[in-house]
Amino acid sequence: MSSKLFNTRMEEDVKIRSYYGKFIFNSHFLVFLMIAAGVLLYTLLGLRETLSPSLYIDTLCALLMAAVLLPKYRTLLKEADMLFLPPYEKKMAAYFKRADIYSLSLGLAVPAAASVAVLILLSIGHDLTSILLFFLLAVLLYFNAFNIRRLSVNTDYTKWAVTSALILLNFISLMLVLVNPFFMIAGLFFIIIFTVIMKKSSFQTLSWLNYVQYEKEALQQYYQTVSMFTNVKRIDKAFKRRRILDVLLWVPKADKFNKKYMYEYLFYRSFMRDHDLPMIVLRIIVLFFIIMFWIGNLYVSLIFSLFGIYLIVLQMSQIYTAQAYLLWPKVWPVSRTYIQDSYIRYSHKIVFAITLIFAVMFTVTHPAQFFYALAFPLWGYLLNRVLSKSIYKKETELSD
Amino acid sequence: MVLEINELTGGYSKDPVIHDISFNIKAGEIIGLIGLNGAGKSTTIKHILGLLRPHSGNIKVMDKTIDSDVEAYRRHMGYIPESPILYEELTLREHINMTAMAYGLTPQEVEARKGPLLKRFRLDDKEDTFPSHFSKGMKQKVMLICAFIVEPELYIIDEPFLGLDPLGIESLIELMISERDKNRSILMSTHILATAERYCDRYIIIDQGRKIADGTLDELREQTGLSEGTLDDVYIQLTGGKRHEQ
Numbered sequence: 001m002s003s004k005l006f007n008t009r010m011e012e013d014v015k016i017r018s019y020y021g022k023f024i025f026n027s028h029f030l031v032f033l034m035i036a037a038g039v040l041l042y043t044l045l046g047l048r049e050t051l052s053p054s055l056y057i058d059t060l061c062a063l064l065m066a067a068v069l070l071p072k073y074r075t076l077l078k079e080a081d082m083l084f085l086p087p088y089e090k091k092m093a094a095y096f097k098r099a100d101i102y103s104l105s106l107g108l109a110v111p112a113a114a115s116v117a118v119l120i121l122l123s124i125g126h127d128l129t130s131i132l133l134f135f136l137l138a139v140l141l142y143f144n145a146f147n148i149r150r151l152s153v154n155t156d157y158t159k160w161a162v163t164s165a166l167i168l169l170n171f172i173s174l175m176l177v178l179v180n181p182f183f184m185i186a187g188l189f190f191i192i193i194f195t196v197i198m199k200k201s202s203f204q205t206l207s208w209l210n211y212v213q214y215e216k217e218a219l220q221q222y223y224q225t226v227s228m229f230t231n232v233k234r235i236d237k238a239f240k241r242r243r244i245l246d247v248l249l250w251v252p253k254a255d256k257f258n259k260k261y262m263y264e265y266l267f268y269r270s271f272m273r274d275h276d277l278p279m280i281v282l283r284i285i286v287l288f289f290i291i292m293f294w295i296g297n298l299y300v301s302l303i304f305s306l307f308g309i310y311l312i313v314l315q316m317s318q319i320y321t322a323q324a325y326l327l328w329p330k331v332w333p334v335s336r337t338y339i340q341d342s343y344i345r346y347s348h349k350i351v352f353a354i355t356l357i358f359a360v361m362f363t364v365t366h367p368a369q370f371f372y373a374l375a376f377p378l379w380g381y382l383l384n385r386v387l388s389k390s391i392y393k394k395e396t397e398l399s400d
Numbered sequence: 401m402v403l404e405i406n407e408l409t410g411g412y413s414k415d416p417v418i419h420d421i422s423f424n425i426k427a428g429e430i431i432g433l434i435g436l437n438g439a440g441k442s443t444t445i446k447h448i449l450g451l452l453r454p455h456s457g458n459i460k461v462m463d464k465t466i467d468s469d470v471e472a473y474r475r476h477m478g479y480i481p482e483s484p485i486l487y488e489e490l491t492l493r494e495h496i497n498m499t500a501m502a503y504g505l506t507p508q509e510v511e512a513r514k515g516p517l518l519k520r521f522r523l524d525d526k527e528d529t530f531p532s533h534f535s536k537g538m539k540q541k542v543m544l545i546c547a548f549i550v551e552p553e554l555y556i557i558d559e560p561f562l563g564l565d566p567l568g569i570e571s572l573i574e575l576m577i578s579e580r581d582k583n584r585s586i587l588m589s590t591h592i593l594a595t596a597e598r599y600c601d602r603y604i605i606i607d608q609g610r611k612i613a614d615g616t617l618d619e620l621r622e623q624t625g626l627s628e629g630t631l632d633d634v635y636i637q638l639t640g641g642k643r644h645e646q
Contacts, residue, residue: 239489241530254507262501265494266487273489327485331449332502333474 002088002095009076010102023230032307039300044120053125058178061118065138066170068114070163071107071146073153075099077215082208089206104146111142126178133181134174141170144191151198153214154207169194224276229314238275245272259334263323263342270319271350280315281354284308289361301365302372305358306379312354313383316347317391340392347384355380401460402427402476402554402585403448408457410447411609416455417443418609425554425585430576432596433589434631435606436639441589442482444606445558448587449479462553475503478547482558484539488532492523492542495531499546510549517545520571536563548575555579557588561595573599597631607639 025033051057076099077085085092115135122131145166152162173187223232250268252261271277288308292301320343323329329339359373366372403425411417418440425431435441446452448459450466450473458465462476487495500510518524521541526534531542540563547555555576561569576586577599590596596603603620605613613620621629624637 239530239532252501257497257507258501258504262498265501266490266498269494270489326487327451327481328487328498328502330451331474331477331479332499333471334502335471 002092003098006076006095006098006102009078010098013074013076013102020226020230020232024226028310029229032303035303039295039297039303040117041120043295043297044117048120048124051124057121057124058175061121061134062171062174062178064114065111065118065174066167068111069138069142069145069170070166071104071142071149072218072221073099073146073149073214074103074106074218075153075211075215076102077208077212079212079216082212086206086208092206100146100150103150104143107142107146111138122178130178130181133184134177137173137177137184137187140191141173141187144194145170148194148198151195151202153210154203155198155201157198157201159214159217165194227276227315227318228280228311232318239270239273240275241273242278248272259332259338261342262334263339264346266323267319267343267346270323271316271346274319277315277318281312284311285354285357285361288358289365292361292365296365298366298369298372301362305362305373305376309351309355309358309376309380310383313347313351313380313387316350316384317387319343320347320388320391340388344388347388348381351380351384352377401425402429402462403587404460405444405448406458408444408447408454408459410452410454410457411443412452414455416609418447418606420457421606421609421611422457423604423611423614425587427553427585428580428583429601430580430586430588430599432593432600432603433587433606434591434593434596434603434635435589439606439639440609441606442558443609445556445587445589448556449477450474476553478550478552478555480540480543480547480555480557480560482562484531484536484543486531486539486542488530490530491528492531492545493527495542495546496549499550503550503552505550513549513551514545517548520575521545521568537565537568540564541568544572544575548579551579551582551584553584555584555586555588557586559590560588561590561592569595593631593635603631605635605638613638 075096115138119131119135122134126134148166149162152159169190173190176183176186226232249272250265252258252265285308288304292304295301320339323339329336355376359376362373362376363370401424405424406422408421409416409419421440421444423431433441433444443452447454448461450470461473464473464476466473487498490498496510496514500507505513515524518527521544523538523541523545526538531539534542544560547557560572564572573595576588579586580601588596588600597617602616603613604611605620613623615623617631617634620631620634620638621627624634626633626637629637
């Protein structure tokens with residue numbers, strides 16, 4: 001019976017994933033992914049020809065694999081389960097077994113993709129046995145990380161502490177096997193020790209509160225990742241007062257203290273105080289700058305700049321969607337066109353500022369071809385126009 | 401008339417929840433909208449606010465229908481929902497500013513009006529705090545401040561006393577009476593009949609989506625034959641009592 005319950009929930013989860021998958025892996029993103037993967041492969045193969053074996057390459061490989069060998073644990077439990085399922089705790093083994101299999105299958109794609117890059121880099125100066133042992137240990141560490149995460153839910157350890165310890169364990173174990181294949185024994189020893197510690201720290205019975213909270217956080221994390229590419233209705237929006245940024249917030253003078261500007265007043269605050277959005281924008285900018293600077297290829301920089309702007313403009317539109325469907329815009333005596341006008345003014349200003357940052361990044365990377373960056377503000381403007389229009393259209397259809 | 405509802409039938413889907421409801425509110429009246437859970441009070445309120453479209457019938461606020469001029473229709477109404485609905489990213493001051501901008505108040509009017517309201521609800525030292533961090537009662541006070549600062553002709557208050565402490569309830573009652581004295585009207589749905597009996601001028605009782613009574617307490621007493629009955633007695637007689645007899 002409990003496995004039937006899990007299957008129903010798994011089907012729901014798969015439906016949600018395929019629904020958002022359609023939006024994430026749209027044609028634009030697939031083209032970008034293919035180009036990015038091609039460029040990355042080309043660069044790595046080029047490096048393989050020119051680089052000589054070094055500790056830095058090994059460290060990079062171990063670090064990369066350590067960071068991706070962290071499968072998620074998804075039980076698909078719901079809040080109401082805290083009330084209804086505890087009496088059936090002893091009959092839940094089948095449910096959790098199904099959850100284990102499902103969770104393990106969800107986390108395979110990223111380590112598999114990373115393995116390709118690591119394989120190319122490891123082929124610089126390592127023999128087949130070392131490489132095979134490295135990947136064999138990686139597989140064991142993947143299962144170990146899953147097991148530790150699963151056990152840690154029913155302990156007092158924080159998620160942060162467990163993840164940090166796992167990354168450290170993964171890194172040290174993988175690094176040791178690259179130094180000397182015999183050190184694989186050390187990796188296995190660490191795995192056993194870690195598992196014993198976790199098992200000893202586990203509560204006697206299931207802590208339903210922990211399990212439900214863990215699942216809730218995992219689901220929100222998934223939605224947050226998806227929200228980087230498309231609008232997610234179910235995400236729990238959190239806001240954070242950043243007093244230091246309050247000075248940047250626009251305060252309308254008497255002539256603009258009216259319904260025409262009220263939503264612009266709101267949008268700036270939503271953006272600055274959003275828990276994730278400013279950080280996501282910052283992360284995209286920093287990450288893309290590192291890639292552009294590292295690869296140093298004109299076309300790669302152009303593609304990454306344009307795609308980075310596209311991602312950020314997509315993110316911005318969440319703010320409009322979040323506000324447009326709230327109660328107050330439907331109760332206040334303010335025409336909905338003012339919301340759209342305010343969003344246009346606000347978003348064009350923010351997008352312009354962000355395109356300027358990308359222009360500076362591009363110019364720093366390719367000073368001789370700085371003139372390409374002049375197109376970025378236009379690209380941002382056009383993207384913002386097109387995406388805003390599609391949101392307004394969706395909103396009109398929904399309100400009808 | 402401040403509010404006129406004529407033969408309103410409506411609901412959330414094709415199946416109506418409320419049927420042929422008609423009533424009026426004059427300037428300077430406090431009206432209690434009373435009914436059991438699921439009777440149709442909130443549905444009626446949502447229709448008045450324009451959040452739901454009537455299947456038939458019409459609603460006028462200050463002689464305007466929502467279709468004739470949506471902004472003018474809404475400008476005369478202030479709404480306080482049953483559960484506080486706040487912008488998590490805005491401080492109390494910013495909530496007040498947003499409301500003021502929506503209703504066309506000048507910054508000077510805001511400054512003049514907000515002080516007494518903040519003091520009355522004991523939030524005068526919380527202007528720069530996020531109300532989303534407040535207790536439920538304090539959040540409800542934010543809703544009250546935002547509605548009362550506008551000074552509209554008609555206040556629509558859904559379960560006004562839920563979550564408020566006794567001092568908050570007393571402050572709200574004083575404020576409602578003071579607004580009535582300024583010829584403004586209030587429509588409030590409530591279950592706390594003993595409190596409603598103290599200051600409502602008239603009651604509209606809804607049961608199973610239909611209006612079953614409309615009048616002053618004396619008129620309702622006469623209708624039910626409970627000459628000395630409290631509003632509770634009258635209400636039970638009109639709703640529960642009748643059902644028990646069946």
